[in-house]
Amino acid sequence: MAFAAGYRYRFDPTPEQANLLRRTFGCVRAVYNRALYERETAWRERSERIPFKVISRSLPVWKTEWP
Secondary structure (H helix, E strand, C coil): CCCCCCCCCCCCCCHHHHHHHHHHHHHHHHHHHHHHHHHHHHHHHHCCCCCHHHHHHHHHHHHHHCC
């Protein structure tokens, strides 16, 4: 019989750390949504798939667009 063990860790960030986490996760969400938009648009309009490498090369451009 398989047995899955797990651990629980308590995480209580300071207000400064919590603010940094919110900002980081907000940036991650924005990048993910932009990449998803680009991929879906390319597929819908041109039936074209955009590989990960192309999306990765777009990151520096997106960074200049978002302060």
